[in-house]
Structures are given as structure tokens and as C-alpha cells.
Amino acid sequence: MREPTAVFVQADLSDGLATAVRSGTTWSAAGAEVSWNDGSVEVTATAISRVALRWTSKLPADALILGDAWERSYGDLQWRHVQPERLLPWYFLVHDPQTGSTTGAGVDVQPNAFCSWTVDADGFTLWLDLRNGGGPAHLRGRTLTAATVRLFKESGTPWQTLNAAVATMSTRLPARPEPAPVVGANNWYYAYGENFDEKAVLQDATTIVELADGHPVKPFSVVDDGWYPGGVCSGGPWDRGTPGVFDDMAGTAAAIKAIGARPGLWFRPLLVREPGSFASKGPHDKPGRALDPSYPEVVDGIRADLERFRSWGFELVKHDFSTYDVFGAFGPAMGSRLTRGGWQLHDTSRTTAEIVLAFYREIRAAASDVVLIGCNTVGHLAAGLVDVQRTGDDTSGRDWERTRKMGVNTLAFRLPQHNRFFTVDADCVPCTPQTPWELNERFLDLVARSGTALFLSIDPAARTERSDQALRNGIHLALSGGAAAGVEPTDWLVNTTPNAWRAGDEALHYDWSRPWGADPTAN
Secondary structure (H helix, E strand, C coil), X not given: CCCCCEEEEECCCCCCCEECEEECCEEEECCEEEEEECCEEEEECCXXXXXXXXXXXXXXXXXXXXXXXXCCECCCCCCEECCCCCCEECEEEEECCCCCCEEEEEECCCCCCEEEEEEECCEEEEEEECCECCECEXXXXXXXXXXXXXXXXXXXXXXXXXXXXXXXXXXXXXXXXXXXXXXXXXCHHHHCCCCCCHHHHHHHHHHHHHHHCCCCCCCEEEECCCCCCCCCCCCECCCCCCCCCCCCHHHHHHHHHHHCCEEEEEECCCEECCCCCCECCCCCCCCCCEECCCCHHHHHHHHHHHHHHXXXXXXXXXXXXXXXXXXXXXXXXXXXXXXXXXXXXXXXXXXXXXXXXXXXXXXXXXXXXXXXXXCCCCHHHHCCCCCEEECECCCCCCCHHHHHHHHHHHHXXXXXXXXXXXXXXXXXXXXXXXXXXXXHHHHHHHHHHHCCEEEEEECHHHCCHHHHHHHHHHHHHHHCCCCCCCCXXXXXXXXXXXXEEEECCEEEECCCCECCECCCCCC
């Protein structure tokens, strides 16, 4: 493991980066010490905002560079020529088109810092964001293991190297039990949280069981947003369903089971409908209602929510929006600063990464054997703490362009994380009157072959003999674990939504475009 060439420290964002002075394997500056032990980076400080570790290394001419994303991707994952200021969260790869070699670097999952990289012609830099909210973390002399760095050697093709890199970054996670295929119905992309009731939920369960056609692996049927009082995305408490619509959530779960599906439920753990005592001081479009997960009382409440969902009989829980509710922004807007400055979380003695990681661990412990889906969760922190991770932004039952841009891109570029960090979920395949079935059918085929999670939003009004047959085929393949050799994008170096794929020895081609191509005005 090659030591960094230089180290820089920033105690407060109002200060500049100070060059650290080296003594053995320790660098000191701005009242902080940074030590390096075979890739493990430890920081001892009173107050700290950022640490930068720099490696000098000439970049190959015409190199292509790939990075990851803070949470979900937004159709923006891609190989790109050198851009020195480009933020590369968690890991990066460099591919040399002249020699065909691919190398890179990253950090182990579950670090105690938000870690990103930049790459330029003369080297690469690891940026450790150690802040608490929008200000420095007050470690008070504590020594923090911020991250463990991995340098990736060439492991064949770029695809093989990324797979090996992801495996390397997850070696410290407990071995995952052989995951059962995750397949099911989710009503969001035809209901969008409105005008649905228990009858509609049970119809979804009936539909997915019918289309599973007796497969021995039971599908899920997920009640997404809109089941509780207050309206879509309005927040907790999560102790009852909407009166007159979902009067008995335990009864709803039992009815889904009686039909032959496994019941699932959505919730937003860090938002409440009325301002309270444990609100975050961070930026938010619903001030006073976003909860601060560094309060023990907030964690106690979330633990009680999960115990309640289990007591109702739900076997899957999807927790959503927590990154937005902590930072006040979704991934692309987080950028290099993550959040607006000038505020801090209640417990200022821990980094934001430590607090988010502890929050995920509490949810995992409280969920027990419930299947957990993380949505708008930070993938590198949630790895090993969710069973399923929504790796891309929303597909759509109203606009095919969103499904093409978000769903295909995240599947292509984050598929190596599947069954290493978690089960990858590229989001739902819609079957709705507003979207072209011939294109949705292609996305269904690809997701089913991949062996990743397959959720379907099936509007009863859109079902036809053709769609039902394709749905049966796709669901059966997905419940059986997908194609034996999985799938691999073969034009991903030059295409953000690959058309060319391979499943074992079989070459696949998917045309994702409408007759006019991709509509640049679509959302």
C-alpha cells in the first residue's frame, strides 16, 4: 500500500488547507495529526473539517475516468476524460485506452468520513470530509479511524477491474447469506401515493401472485407512500394508517400474506408532520420537521416504528429520504460541500458520516429479520446494513425518458455492487398506459436477466395479453435468480445508457430510444 506523497489539513472551512509536516508515518498541521498504517487513515484533532491525502502519479494520455455517487445516481454515471475538479465519491477507476489497463483507488465501506477523489494529470487526491453538518467536528482530542484506502490493480477488462475493486472494498463486511431473489409489486408508479386504498393494495398482491404463476419463491407486495394520514411525503408519526382507508395495517399485512405474497411497507424515518423538540438545524424545505438522528430520542422513536411494523406483520420495510432530511439536498446538489455551512447536528463530537452510519446500524438492528430497502441512502455507508439499495433515482410510470436515463444508467454502472454491498435495485419497471410497453418490456428483460431486485408497478388498466406474458416470463426469470452468468454492458465506456450487453456467451442489444431519439426536455 503506497503512502501518500503529501497531506493537507483544514480545521475550519474558513481556513485554507495547511500543508502537514511529516514525521515517520504521521503528518501534523492545524492542531491535527494524520497517521497512515498500511492504508488505514487515523485523525487526531480537537476540531477538524477536512483532510486531503495526495498521491503524485502521471495520468495516461487520453485516460478515461469513472467514479461513483454519494447516494443514488441520477443518470450521471459515466467514463469521462480528465476533469481535475470532478468529484468522484468513494472510488475511481482510470482506464488507459492505449494499453487497455485499468487501475484506481477507493475506500472500504462504512468509513467514518465522506470520502471523495479528484484526479488530474499529475496525480490523485483523497478528500476526507470530517465535518459535523456544516461545521467542524469537535473530536476533542479523540483519534478517529477516518477510512481505509485501497489501491486497485488491473484485474482484466474495466468491467472485471470494477468488480474486483468493489469486492476489495467490501471484504470487511460479514459474509452475506445467499440472498433470495427480491421480486415484487410496488404501486408507486401508477398511484403516486394518491387515491389508493386497501382494496387496490390487495389487487396488486393478487396480480403479482398470479403473474408469479406458482413459483416457489414468494414475491413481495409493497405498500408505498400514501398509506398514512397527512398526504404524500408528509412524515410521521407512523403509528396508524389513513382513517377509513387503512384502518387496520396488521389486517392489511395479513390479507397480503393470505393471497400468497410477502407484505412490505414504505416510511420516511426522519420527517414528522408537526415541528418538534428534536428537529435538525440544517437546511430543509420543511423547517422544524426534519429530525436530527444524533438525538438518542430520535433513534428510540425509529426503533419503535420498526418494531411496530414487524408486529403488524410486514416482512419488508423501505426507508426513504434520510439523506435529503439530513443534508437538505439530493445527491447532485450535495456536491463537494455536502450541505450548507453554518449549522451543526446536535452531537457535535461525531462526524456526519459517523452519525449517519450509527443511524443505519440502529435501523438494521431494530429491523431484525425484516428485509430492508434503503432509498436515498448513502450506498457506501449503508453497505452491509440494508438488504436492498435503490442505486438510481426514480424511474417513471409517466415519462419513459426517466426510466431510460435513470434505470439503465444505474444498472450498467453499479451492477458490480450487487450481492457485494447489497442487492442492487435499479427501481421499478412500470406497466402503465402513459408509457410505451415495448420499451418497458426491454427494461424488464434486462433487469430480470441481471438477477438484481425486480419491482413492478402494474396499472390494472395497462394489462394486455402481451404485457402479461412478458411479465410472467420476467418475473419467473427474476424469481429464479436471473441469467446464470448475469449480464454485462459492453459499450459502457462510450454510452451512459448502454445498448450492447452480454449474458454469458449471448450478445444482447436493447434499443432504448423513441422514434425521435432521447427527448432533451424530459425530466
